[in-house]
Amino acid sequence: xxxxxxxxxxxxxxxxxxxxxxxxxxxxxxxxxxxxxxxxxxxxxxxxxxxxxxxxxxxxxxxxxxxxxxxxxxxxxxxxxxxxxxxxxxxxxxxxxxxxxxxxxxxxxxxxxxxxxxxxxxxxxxxxxxxxxxxxxxxxxxxxxxxxxxxxxxxxxxxxxxxxxxxxxxxxxxxxxxxxxxxxxxxxxxxxxxxxxxxxxxxxxxxxxxxxxxxxxxxxxxxxxxxxxxxxxxxxxxxxxxxxxxxxxxxxxxxxxxxxxx
Amino acid sequence: xxxxxxxxxxxxxxxxxxxxxxxxxxxxxxxxxxxxxxxxxxxxxxxxxxxxxxxxxxxxxxxxxxxxxxxxxxxxxxxxxxxxxxxxxxxxxxxxxxxxxxxxxxxxxxxxxxxxxxxxxxxxxxxxxxxxxxxxxxxxxxxxxxxxxxxxxxxxxxxxxxxxxxxxxxxxxxxxxxxxxxxxxxxxxxxxxxxxxxxxxxxxxxxxxxxxxxxxxxxxxxxxxxxxxxxxxxxxxxxxxxxxxxxxxxxxxxxxxxxxxxxxxxxxxxxxxxxxxxxxxxxxxxxxxxxxxxxxxxxxxxxxxxxxxxxxxxxxxxxxxxxxxxxxxxxxxxxxxxxxxxxxxxxxxxxxxxxxxxxxxxxxxxxxxxxxxxxxxxxxxxxxxxxxxxxxxxxxxxxxxxxxxxxxxxxxxxxxxxxxxxxxxxxxxxxxxxxxxxxxxxxxxxxxxxxxxxxxxxxxxxxxxxxxxxxxxxxxxxxxxxxxxxxxxxxxxxxxxxxxxxxxxxxxxxxxxxxxxxxxxxxxxxxxxxxxxxxxxxxxxxxxxxxxxxxxxxxxxxxxxx
Numbered sequence: 001x002x003x004x005x006x007x008x009x010x011x012x013x014x015x016x017x018x019x020x021x022x023x024x025x026x027x028x029x030x031x032x033x034x035x036x037x038x039x040x041x042x043x044x045x046x047x048x049x050x051x052x053x054x055x056x057x058x059x060x061x062x063x064x065x066x067x068x069x070x071x072x073x074x075x076x077x078x079x080x081x082x083x084x085x086x087x088x089x090x091x092x093x094x095x096x097x098x099x100x101x102x103x104x105x106x107x108x109x110x111x112x113x114x115x116x117x118x119x120x121x122x123x124x125x126x127x128x129x130x131x132x133x134x135x136x137x138x139x140x141x142x143x144x145x146x147x148x149x150x151x152x153x154x155x156x157x158x159x160x161x162x163x164x165x166x167x168x169x170x171x172x173x174x175x176x177x178x179x180x181x182x183x184x185x186x187x188x189x190x191x192x193x194x195x196x197x198x199x200x201x202x203x204x205x206x207x208x209x210x211x212x213x214x215x216x217x218x219x220x221x222x223x224x225x226x227x228x229x230x231x232x233x234x235x236x237x238x239x240x241x242x243x244x245x246x247x248x249x250x251x252x253x254x255x256x257x258x259x260x261x262x
Numbered sequence: 263x264x265x266x267x268x269x270x271x272x273x274x275x276x277x278x279x280x281x282x283x284x285x286x287x288x289x290x291x292x293x294x295x296x297x298x299x300x301x302x303x304x305x306x307x308x309x310x311x312x313x314x315x316x317x318x319x320x321x322x323x324x325x326x327x328x329x330x331x332x333x334x335x336x337x338x339x340x341x342x343x344x345x346x347x348x349x350x351x352x353x354x355x356x357x358x359x360x361x362x363x364x365x366x367x368x369x370x371x372x373x374x375x376x377x378x379x380x381x382x383x384x385x386x387x388x389x390x391x392x393x394x395x396x397x398x399x400x401x402x403x404x405x406x407x408x409x410x411x412x413x414x415x416x417x418x419x420x421x422x423x424x425x426x427x428x429x430x431x432x433x434x435x436x437x438x439x440x441x442x443x444x445x446x447x448x449x450x451x452x453x454x455x456x457x458x459x460x461x462x463x464x465x466x467x468x469x470x471x472x473x474x475x476x477x478x479x480x481x482x483x484x485x486x487x488x489x490x491x492x493x494x495x496x497x498x499x500x501x502x503x504x505x506x507x508x509x510x511x512x513x514x515x516x517x518x519x520x521x522x523x524x525x526x527x528x529x530x531x532x533x534x535x536x537x538x539x540x541x542x543x544x545x546x547x548x549x550x551x552x553x554x555x556x557x558x559x560x561x562x563x564x565x566x567x568x569x570x571x572x573x574x575x576x577x578x579x580x581x582x583x584x585x586x587x588x589x590x591x592x593x594x595x596x597x598x599x600x601x602x603x604x605x606x607x608x609x610x611x612x613x614x615x616x617x618x619x620x621x622x623x624x625x626x627x628x629x630x631x632x633x634x635x636x637x638x639x640x641x642x643x644x645x646x647x648x649x650x651x652x653x654x655x656x657x658x659x660x661x662x663x664x665x666x667x668x669x670x671x672x673x674x675x676x677x678x679x680x681x682x683x684x685x686x687x688x689x690x691x692x693x694x695x696x697x698x699x700x701x702x703x704x705x706x707x708x709x710x711x712x713x714x715x716x717x718x719x720x721x722x723x724x725x726x727x728x729x730x731x732x733x734x735x736x737x738x739x740x741x742x743x744x745x746x747x748x749x750x751x752x753x754x755x756x757x758x759x760x761x762x763x764x765x766x767x768x769x770x771x772x773x774x775x776x777x778x779x780x781x782x783x784x785x786x787x788x789x790x791x792x793x794x795x796x797x798x799x800x801x802x803x804x805x806x807x808x809x810x811x812x813x814x815x816x817x818x819x820x821x822x823x824x
Binding site for chain 1: 303311316478604647653
């Protein structure tokens, strides 16, 4: 099936040519106003026979393996070049390409992956969908490859949602959304054969969302990174707590007598 | 950088990296007028280094791209594995990667700053095992120059007393930084196997030197260093040479050929001003090539005349031959014992504080190993700054997903093997008969094949790293084959040997002073002159040789010998 951009009323003002920081701010505003879970990127309904799934059941109808056959023209614009300004990195190095509908779905999925936890914001609150938009819109080989996987994964979610529950993913109730995610979020022996391909694609999407989240100031604080700060004098080395932990594991591993000495 | 205008330079230097800048420093210090040509643009680390910049502020979270192969913030300008409009080729069946930079200071702006001395053992490999070539001097001849270079450059580390690490005189080395937890765990596991783990020697200041500040333990050295702690020629040798008033630097000057007169005497060089495309000729008493091993060899091979039909300085036929890189392989694992450990600032000087030097000289002497030359391990693993590391092995979603990420944080330990390769007849470069760069200059063509020596060394290294990781409680799994694990030729960016020095003009390009056997007023002062490629990273020795040989050249000039 083909997937074309689709513009919803609620998001018609979304600007794809905005700069990095403007768009991060807008994403946060959109997320806060709960306008995001509005639309998906699939404009072609799957065959009617497959949409007859009962929407009352929590797990929905059993689906067979399916995969969206996206026809994506390669992005051929220039990159940031071999001599970009490193002090003031380009804010918008290439045009962003995700549709508002795709961004809405991405924001929803990103927040299932990385939800708000107390004072720690969710992925969409810190602009993760925009970072992924920049990623899949980049004219480099790795990102062009990821673009196919990510866009296919987003389209798959809508297809699966439609087949199981008769609605696009963003229109489902939370338990229905999670029923689908549960089927594709674990790559192990229990992964059902019809979900294996999507499970791999979802792993990339998840890896990107997680990386983008922890690379924000809020995420970096959340993971606990305390470097990138100037130290006067000598580097102090491990803290007493870190040393005590090292002693403990050396002992557990039977390595204490071999502990390093300067 | 603005520089003096020098009329009638005595010495022309091609290249402003480790060798060229050291030559400029030593020659201007001795009163010689020098014109230095650099193919790249001017570059000022004080203004252009992205200090403290976060990955999240860069496009693609700072990820490597074909425009910036080592990540957005890497200091390299207009270079990497490809230079725009300046291609190179590989012969059929060969794969070789050639890292170049087109900027003042060249690759010293981003190098790893690993600065280990070669030893007598390294200089006399052939005498010992009959393979490759000996260097035309003894360790004791170069030791005082290592002392001077280390003091000038600023190297942190310790005298370990190990046979692979010759000592520096007291007071030369600066104190190394404290080791961190993953390194200390590796050290204990390695020691159980009888393998030493010691402080790495790095060209990073831990004490102020001249007008350069000591390291403040933040910002990766590969981004460049605006405070001058991590050595690069653009914050040290070049400004020092410039301060004499005897150095003129011309950037965007792409040298095309070395010029000679009817008698075959070297007269200067011809270069293209990249900004205008105009070709210029400059003359001097002496020409020093320090454009990098393969760029200098390319220049010589492209400087063909009737008198020198196989290229300049190439009566031996050795120009372009004996191309060597370091062997490379990476292996790592998640160490369960390190999961969830207490977090602290592990940036340090941003590379390994401890490493594993080669410990197998004796075993090789006793013929207990099936490969002739050594290697070392650089250790990785710390609480690094989050960035574009896309982990596709995560499971699930929500709170538990985040817990997984946090649990793994700082628990991955990696070993980067760097080993000595031997020259072999299938590893060399020549000139591509068809392809020219944007400036009309015929390009380098590479030929490459690893030998059994390197593959067996890699196999040994993989097994050793696995043994150490296993003692640390890690699950390593099945090892790749050495053929799968060995990195590509050139990928370690230690390419040397293409204009090697030697004791005889029949099998080498220069004498021990880097002076061409064929043309006495032509010198090579980059890694091209290496007779062998010990596992210890080439830059310190490039600089040491450039200092020693420029000092000798200065004496020759003063005596009127050239």
